[in-house]
Amino acid sequence: MPARYLAKLQIKLRRLFNYFEVFFVLAQEILSNRNFIYLASVAVGISCALAVILLKTFAHKVFLFANYANGYLKLPYANSIFPIIGILLTVFVIRNFLDGSIEKGSSRILHAVAKKNGIMPRKQMYAQIITSSLTVGMGGSAGLESPITITGAAFGSNFAQKYKLSQKDRILLLACGVAAGIGAAFNAPIAGVLFAIEIVLVDVSISAFIPIIISAATGALISTIVLSDNVLLHFTNVKKFDFHNTIYYIILGVLAGLVATYHAKNFRRVEHFFSKLKNNSYRKALMGALVLAVLIFLFPTLFGEGYESIKALSTNNPSVILENTLLEKYKDNDWVLLSFIGAIVMLKSFATGLTLGSGGNGGNFAPSLFVGSYLGFFVAKSIGLLGINSHLPIANFAMVGMAGILSGLFHAPLTAIFLIGEITGGYELMVPLMIVSSISFAVTRQFEKYSMDVKPLADSGEVFTSDKDKNILQSISLKKLIDTYNSIVYADENLEKIVQLYSTNKQTLFPVVDQQNQLISYFYFNDINPYLLNQFRLKHTLIKDIAVNTQPIVSINDDLDAIMEIFDSCNYIELPIVHQASYIGSISKLKILEAYRTTCIDMQIE
Numbered sequence: 385m386p387a388r389y390l391a392k393l394q395i396k397l398r399r400l401f402n403y404f405e406v407f408f409v410l411a412q413e414i415l416s417n418r419n420f421i422y423l424a425s426v427a428v429g430i431s432c433a434l435a436v437i438l439l440k441t442f443a444h445k446v447f448l449f450a451n452y453a454n455g456y457l458k459l460p461y462a463n464s465i466f467p468i469i470g471i472l473l474t475v476f477v478i479r480n481f482l483d484g485s486i487e488k489g490s491s492r493i494l495h496a497v498a499k500k501n502g503i504m505p506r507k508q509m510y511a512q513i514i515t516s517s518l519t520v521g522m523g524g525s526a527g528l529e530s531p532i533t534i535t536g537a538a539f540g541s542n543f544a545q546k547y548k549l550s551q552k553d554r555i556l557l558l559a560c561g562v563a564a565g566i567g568a569a570f571n572a573p574i575a576g577v578l579f580a581i582e583i584v585l586v587d588v589s590i591s592a593f594i595p596i597i598i599s600a601a602t603g604a605l606i607s608t609i610v611l612s613d614n615v616l617l618h619f620t621n622v623k624k625f626d627f628h629n630t631i632y633y634i635i636l637g638v639l640a641g642l643v644a645t646y647h648a649k650n651f652r653r654v655e656h657f658f659s660k661l662k663n664n665s666y667r668k669a670l671m672g673a674l675v676l677a678v679l680i681f682l683f684p685t686l687f688g689e690g691y692e693s694i695k696a697l698s699t700n701n702p703s704v705i706l707e708n709t710l711l712e713k714y715k716d717n718d719w720v721l722l723s724f725i726g727a728i729v730m731l732k733s734f735a736t737g738l739t740l741g742s743g744g745n746g747g748n749f750a751p752s753l754f755v756g757s758y759l760g761f762f763v764a765k766s767i768g769l770l771g772i773n774s775h776l777p778i779a780n781f782a783m784v785g786m787a788g789i790l791s792g793l794f795h796a797p798l799t800a801i802f803l804i805g806e807i808t809g810g811y812e813l814m815v816p817l818m819i820v821s822s823i824s825f826a827v828t829r830q831f832e833k834y835s836m837d838v839k840p841l842a843d844s845g846e847v848f849t850s851d852k853d854k855n856i857l858q859s860i861s862l863k864k865l866i867d868t869y870n871s872i873v874y875a876d877e878n879l880e881k882i883v884q885l886y887s888t889n890k891q892t893l894f895p896v897v898d899q900q901n902q903l904i905s906y907f908y909f910n911d912i913n914p915y916l917l918n919q920f921r922l923k924h925t926l927i928k929d930i931a932v933n934t935q936p937i938v939s940i941n942d943d944l945d946a947i948m949e950i951f952d953s954c955n956y957i958e959l960p961i962v963h964q965a966s967y968i969g970s971i972s973k974l975k976i977l978e979a980y981r982t983t984c985i986d987m988q989i990e
Contacts, residue, residue: 412547421553424543425560425595429602432536432564435513436603437610439528440569443521444615447688463523464681467739468673470522474515475669475743482511488745490530491837493537493562493584498841502555503545508538512745519744523687525676525735529569530747536561536603537584556592559584563596564603566803571608571616575803576600582796583837617691617753619808621698623777625815632773636763636781637788637820641827643759644752644792647733648828648836651748654737665743672742679735683728684708686735690754694786697725697761698779722765729758748836752793753786760785783808784816791821792828795835860944860979866961866969872897875904875928879912883922893958895967896931903967905931906960937962944976951976 408427412420446466478486487508496504516531540557549557559580567576577593577600585592607616661668680686685693685705693705706715706724714720736751764781768774783804791800801817834842871885872895885891886909896905911930915921936950940963950959951973958972 408547417553420547421549421556421595422598424540424547424549424557425599426602428536428540428543428557428560429564429567429599430606431539432532432561432599433568433603433606433610435535435539436532436565436568436607439513439517439521439532440607440611440615442517443528443688446521446523447692463684463687464677467519467523467525467680467687468670468677470518470520470524471669471673471676471739471742471744472666473522474518474745475665477514477518478743478745479665482507482515486511486515486745487534488530488740489747489837490533490562490583490749491841492534493558494838495841496537496541497555497558497584501551502541502558504534504538504541504558506538506542508534509542510535512538515745519739520688520746520750523680524739524744524746525680525686525688525690525732525751526739526744526746527689527748527750527753528746529566529749531745532565532569533562533579533747536563536565540599555585556595559592560596560599563600566799567600568603568607569616570803570807571604571618572803572806573597573600573604575799575806576603578802579796579799582799583794583835617694617807619695619698619779619783621700621779622783622808622812623780624812625780626777627815629773629776629816630819632763632767632776632781633784633816633819634823636760636785637823638827639763640756640759640785640788640820640824641792641830643729643755644789644824644828645831646730647748647752647755647789648793648832648839650733651737651836652839654734655741658737658741669743672738673744676735676738676742679731679738682710683724683731685728686732689750691750694754694757694782697757697782702761702778718765718769722762722769725758725762725765729755729762732758748793749790752789756786756789757782758785759789780813780816784813784820787817788820788824792824793836795825795828795838797821797825860976862940862942862944862947862961862971865971865975865979867972867975868969870895870960870970872901872967873927874898875926875931877927879915879922879925879927879930882909882912882927883916893960893970894927895960895970896927897967901967902965903937903960903962906937907931908956908958938971939963940968947971948973948976 408423411423415423478484487505492504492508496502512531512535516528520526520528537558538561540559540561541554544554544557562584563573563576563580565576566579567573577596580596580600581593658668658672663671696702696704703715703721706712706721709724711720711724732751732755736746736748740746760781760783761778763785764776764778767776768778787800787804790803791797794800800821801814804817805811805814832839869889870891870893871889873881873885875896875898882894885894892909894907894909895903896907897903907930915925936954936956936959938947938950938959938961940961947959951957957974958970960970961968
């Protein structure tokens, strides 16, 4: 019976998708390109909202069940068991249904924009939903927002591919998916728009805001209608900003920058440790999950996204986070609570690194909010317990701290400011949000030039999303710009050969090679100007007498950004290219600049 119903459901879904496909084909024929993009942004927004609803609902239900099992089924610390199951299931799905690999982290979006013209694999439309729901939904200490944004970006990219839209429209719809994902996950459409522009597009024209706004608003609207405040991260206990507390917010901003730097480095250290292990994937997953289970046993608030404990910190009874812990009988002791919270601030990066490094899937967006809220609470509570100022609005500090860590980790201060502003239901905290976010961003920039997501890509030389020129140069293929028309010359030939070659094809660069085609040196036609009016010298001067081997040489493995730096340093207009010391052609500065200009036009979001 179930199989028969499942078959009928598949038939109905297939028919439904066919109807949608016919609708969009007709719409593309009737509507202008700009209006079709508006329609597409709505479709991408709806798709992202449905993914958010599925993920958030599942994660919330598992959290409630874990607490139910602890409290009513008398299964002590059941929430330590679920993450082990979730990570092992994630590895099983990746190995058996996703070709053994999955691209994690929102850095894959940046890579797709910079290196793949906005093209994302089709499997990212469902792989992230399945694996992150198993990992984070079952209690892995990570966030769902990164998988949500990747899913949204994949929806936008594949929609554009299906209807054969241009590269600039494909990247625009990819950004629409990112904006819709954040907008739906937090009911924060403005933050979604800013995140897409601040992180993904970086350089964008004003007109591109419209489709991104439509998509973010659509995603936020649908998730608001379907999801309750219990599922979404939402606050109401906000007090007005008191300018007398400015100095304490400045302190929080500095600490947020330092903690964000610590979190990023520690997370990468743990993830790198697991990447070096030669154990099979199940053994690695079990090892990491067991350590994570111990951490969650000792600190249950590390379970899952941790949004429930964030909400608890903003209430008048934050000590509830000590319930179902080994310290439950001390929950009325403020110093015990403070120590517990301080320990979690330092341990969250380990928990997230263990979750993702051992094979789970998730992101660092939610952990950044988690650490920020705990840090803000810790700072305000410490100041109060030390007798410096016992009237600080602790809930405000917990909320503003979220913006501080988010800004520091992702180098996205505007997103951080408006995200917290939206989820707190107003802009009472706008001034302290600006103070803490900007200071945290400035502090982290002193230690890390790149954000947490961009760092591994920048280290590998793949993408530099904070620099428009480097982005564009990274997207251009060097192999397509290589000229092979230059004739080679040998060191024992005389300068008459150079004059002959120049008169035939106006060749200006002369690569000097040996019998194995290994590049020895090179020179330019202008270098023989002193010999041109003396036939005797042309005939009896050998090439090796004027060619030097101290000039810069370009490798086929160099990126165009590095090559342009060589051109700028030597003032040459053409350079030879080698592969394993063998001459293969030349590259001209003019060709790179022409390709740069063409790419700028093609990638311009109008």
